[in-house]
Amino acid sequence: MSKKVLLTYFESGMGHITAIQSIADSLQKYDGLQLINSYVMHEGNNKKMLDYEKFIIKNTKMTNSLKGYGNMCFHILSLFGLKFFRLLHKTTFRGATNGVLEYFEKVAPDIIVSTHYFMTYCGLEYKKLHPATQVVTYNPDNNVHMWWDNRKDGVFFVNNDLAYEQALKRHFDRKNLFLVPCTTRKCILDSSCDKQYYRRKFGLPEDKFTVIVADGAYAKAKADVVAEYLLDTDRQLSLIFVAGKNKKLYDKYAAIKQNLPDNITLTVLPFTPNIHEYYSASDVFVCKGGPNAVLDSVYMHTPVLIDYYAHPIEKATINYFVDTLGCGEAIFNPLKIRQKIESWIDNPSLLDKYTINTFRIDKTDNGADKIASYIVNC
Numbered sequence: 001m002s003k004k005v006l007l008t009y010f011e012s013g014m015g016h017i018t019a020i021q022s023i024a025d026s027l028q029k030y031d032g033l034q035l036i037n038s039y040v041m042h043e044g045n046n047k048k049m050l051d052y053e054k055f056i057i058k059n060t061k062m063t064n065s066l067k068g069y070g071n072m073c074f075h076i077l078s079l080f081g082l083k084f085f086r087l088l089h090k091t092t093f094r095g096a097t098n099g100v101l102e103y104f105e106k107v108a109p110d111i112i113v114s115t116h117y118f119m120t121y122c123g124l125e126y127k128k129l130h131p132a133t134q135v136v137t138y139n140p141d142n143n144v145h146m147w148w149d150n151r152k153d154g155v156f157f158v159n160n161d162l163a164y165e166q167a168l169k170r171h172f173d174r175k176n177l178f179l180v181p182c183t184t185r186k187c188i189l190d191s192s193c194d195k196q197y198y199r200r201k202f203g204l205p206e207d208k209f210t211v212i213v214a215d216g217a218y219a220k221a222k223a224d225v226v227a228e229y230l231l232d233t234d235r236q237l238s239l240i241f242v243a244g245k246n247k248k249l250y251d252k253y254a255a256i257k258q259n260l261p262d263n264i265t266l267t268v269l270p271f272t273p274n275i276h277e278y279y280s281a282s283d284v285f286v287c288k289g290g291p292n293a294v295l296d297s298v299y300m301h302t303p304v305l306i307d308y309y310a311h312p313i314e315k316a317t318i319n320y321f322v323d324t325l326g327c328g329e330a331i332f333n334p335l336k337i338r339q340k341i342e343s344w345i346d347n348p349s350l351l352d353k354y355t356i357n358t359f360r361i362d363k364t365d366n367g368a369d370k371i372a373s374y375i376v377n378c
Helices: 015-027 040-045 047-065 069-080 082-090 094-107 117-129 161-169 195-201 223-230 247-256 275-281 291-299 312-324 334-346 348-358 367-377
Strands: 003-009 033-039 111-114 134-138 155-158 177-179 210-213 237-244 264-270 284-288 304-308 328-330
Touching: 003 015, 003 094, 003 367, 015 033, 015 111, 015 134, 015 291, 015 367, 033 040, 033 094, 040 047, 040 094, 047 069, 047 094, 069 082, 069 312, 082 094, 082 117, 094 117, 111 117, 111 367, 117 134, 134 367, 155 161, 155 367, 161 177, 161 312, 195 275, 210 223, 210 275, 223 237, 223 247, 223 284, 223 334, 237 247, 237 275, 247 264, 275 291, 284 291, 284 334, 291 304, 291 312, 304 312, 304 334, 312 328, 334 348
Parallel strands: 003 033, 003 111, 111 134, 134 155, 155 177, 210 237, 210 284, 237 264, 284 304, 304 328
Antiparallel strands: none
């Protein structure tokens, strides 16, 4: 009888979704599995479940748009700890929790795969009722924060040494804690063409220094102000502005595009599933410290310039990709960002050391394959 594997998709930015997609891609290589890809909070049109996801999305946007809000939230919740998190989801958010558990009962999975702390919590609550169920979590962040459930009957995968040590300090069971490389989606693995190919594919200038600016799915951090500064440069520049799901910013830059000096080429994008190909077309990616966006850029061998971090998760991204791996820089002042970009336009070879360091992560050494192998054999 085939294993029934429930892959839980949860939106809190797009990083948790791209991570679960990478595991789904790897599981597709195996026969004898019944894979269920589910945006769980949208199953059954349960208002409590939908409201909970909207609450998480709203707070994700607020951490990006209100300076200090994310650090404040993490600090307050760290004072109360994991027990308070569990209590909160048994009381204030019990409607959402119960809705997820009812959905799990309906599906009756053998294995629940999670990349978000709420899905992991619900999975472990379900396992209390159905002990044979396996709960497999991959943490796509570069650290382990206090909301991840550390109960010993769940399996927990992390993607770097620091996160592994943090998990041990947060009392995860060493027997159920595994270190794997970062996960890679099939679309990333299949994208192997060079910069000039993608510039031709998207009609971008082939001979202009190209910068892509983005702030995740919601474009709520510094993308807007950084782009405004870059558009004031007197250098030859091709600028790709990714508005994501932010229609207001998309309309703003679509209008700006109609009246630009000759030295600037502006491309404005909405939410774009194949955005990694635009990363590859660019000389540098300017973004906030979202771990999966930065990872995708590094996979495509484009250096990063991180302009903002919202909370400890994104600070850990800077620590890992900038300070440890040396795949770019972190600069938080928009004027200094433009000055740095202009120095790279004047002397592109200054980026070479960062480009070389992007090869320190091998996208073919895919953590998703290792997680899939565990799922198949557990």
